[in-house]
Amino acid sequence: MEDLLREVYSEERVVPPLFKYKAISPAQYARIYRESLTPEFWAGEAAQLLWERRWTKALEGEPPAVRWFPDGLLSPYRNVVGRHEGTWIWEKPALIWRGEEGVTRVFTYSDLDAMAKSYSGVLKALGVGRGDWVVFYAPPTPEVVALMLAAVRLGAPIEPVFTGFGYGDLAARVDDTRPRLLVTVDAFPRRGRPIKVKEAVDKALGLAKWKPKVLVVERMGVDVGLVEGRDHRLGDVRPEPAEEAVVESAHPLFGLHVGYDGGLGLVVHGAGGYLTQTYATTRWIGLRPRDTYFCTVLPGWITGVTYVLFGPFMVGSAVVIYEGGPDYPGWDVWWSIMEDYAVTVFLTTAGALRVLSRQDPEMLREHNLDTLKLILTTAEPMEVKYWKWAYHLVGTGTVPSIDSLPEKLSGRIPVIHMFIQTELGTFATGSLPNYTFVPIAPGSAGPPMPGFHIDVVDGEGNPVRGRPGQLVVKSPWPAMPVQYPRWYAERWRGGVYYAGDYAVMADDMNIFPLGRSDTVMKVNGYRITPEALERAAEAAPGVKRAVAFGVRDLQKFETPVVVVAGDVQPDELRRRIREYVGAIAEPAKIVALEAMPDAPKPELRAALKAYLWRGAAADGPLRGWVEEVARRLR
């Protein structure tokens, strides 16, 4: 951990030239922050939503079982899309979608509304009503985005599942969520070749005990088999009249399965509290209606749900979605998108910056990114050197602003790294361009945002500064899950939520995350439960027992390793895990041993992580085994 800390920690504080006159002093920040740590602060933000019946009470209950604005009624759809009707935003672009083949499709807010209204009739015709889950296993094409909004309009909670997860993972989610409908596409292009995602759906539903209907959105026109009575093509369903739902504040809006030590758990966010927090943080991070905002994180991850599907539409920005990967047709495709669509705000992951910084610099120099005013990053810890690369090489531009010096790559616009977690619902830390903008600490995720009572504490729960501790939240936040697994509830101890991440908090409250404190893996910023890999591995012939854990990876931050006892073919095992869990979870290495200690898996994972990350030797009988695994990994 000391090595990582050296890479991410910085005493430097930077005020970008473009934000020279926006920065506030630490004392101003401290005062605003201190005064924000009350339910009344969030009540003020909730007043920005459109309520059909205004709530009388901001918060009730004790964590984790709290309810925000409990007696309020609202239409989530009206708060996301409908709020713009009758304003100038209604006829401006809401969505700019670029397909991998290069086609650009543009939809105004009124276009999106018309699609969502029509599609809510389609969902209704397929039996979806208020409270029925709709799972999406599809890339966010415009039709898929409109279908998600259509479900929101019906009061039907959604779960977008990343298509990089395999059929086994999808089946587990379907059995847990029990959706009325699963939405997919026939196929989508990846580096020019069709990925037949419908085939993965068929395999998943062959495995799952729960059998939802399937709605197929045509994306590539490839031939897919339809199961009679189960599968329906989008164009074949005749819409029924469908009313816009008005729901209670705690009504489930969406959910995501996240990885815990013990497995996948469904975390569900309620409409009123979540949308309050989303609308507030989206404005605070700097989005405005005239912004053209390109987010490379797609729905399927909390960042992609909150800051693609909900927040930017609530604000009225134009959202740019690119269907393809960052390397196709070339490693400059993201720069090209920003240049071609005059992107003003760019949101990506620290992992993506790592990869992009290693490409030919000429690919970046060939593109003019002068319209950018803000670079936002998230997911995993950010090394200082990659922050500097983004600040100087991506963000300086060619035209001076205030006192920036393009020829010296002085930096010009903020690069703001922020901490997010599915359970938190939104970004919760970061210097805020539209609110509390404090000098940026490179490598940090910034200080806590107003309203979030965040601290870093030691083993006894005492605040620590300047050295690693546990990241905690000490009071409820509006997007607190309304449904959750026991693993989340167990993270609440004494009224304090332990996020499961190590971090260092500096004296000026800048937070430097250091990765997970449990054995959940953070691969390219995505939480992967070791249990999923172990389950896939143990289903393979010859494998008696498997333990998965993460090792440091300079590219992905962390990468999975699987230790197995038994007679196995590593390549075959890797293939099984890739197909069953997903490509994102493919192990970097399989360590095959003849035997494994007879200790519980959490103990084995923790011992391996402690040794490999912190050099802490295991006690007793595990010691030799841990050292042997470490030796095999070298």
Place this chain on the structure above:
Amino acid sequence: MLRFRGVDLWRAGGAAGAAVRSSGKTLCIDALNTAGCDYLLYTHSHVGHFPGGVDAFYSPFGGTIVKPGDVLELGPFRVSAVHAYNITKAKDGRPIHPKGFGVGYVVEAGGVRLYHMGDTDLVREVAEVRDVDVLLAPVGGGSVMTPEEAADAVMLLRPKIAVPMHYTDKRHYVKFRDVAHPYANVVALHQPP
């Protein structure tokens, strides 16, 4: 290619060539590559806009003659001609595109009003065009609007989408984009490979 509501739009070669497809028909303006075009329109006769050797077309200089104010019904397309001329771009004391020499076209199809401005300055007749969804603006200076003037046209007409054309120097695109983008979503459409 840009797809917006019921139309597909792509560059069709030359300085300002554009193809618009709706309801299975393709209308081309200033196209040098005329393959696949059902209807051919030209804004003026300059090289880079009119390829010559074209049989049936609409224009202010040949084929079926069009003049500002004319309205054409071409399959799914309703086309109105608008003045396009210079007032500040001159050669030897004369406007490069004098009034009456060329036109721009407002094309309505598929629920979209698309305005191909032709080679023009920001003149009074341009300012009178209303409810533009997609603006195809000539950018570059010399014989058409400078990037700043084209951005002024965007500010005035407030299209939903602005597509710059005619420039040969990328710096002109960048200047136009940087000034115009707060007023419309700028989309750079590249020539097909």
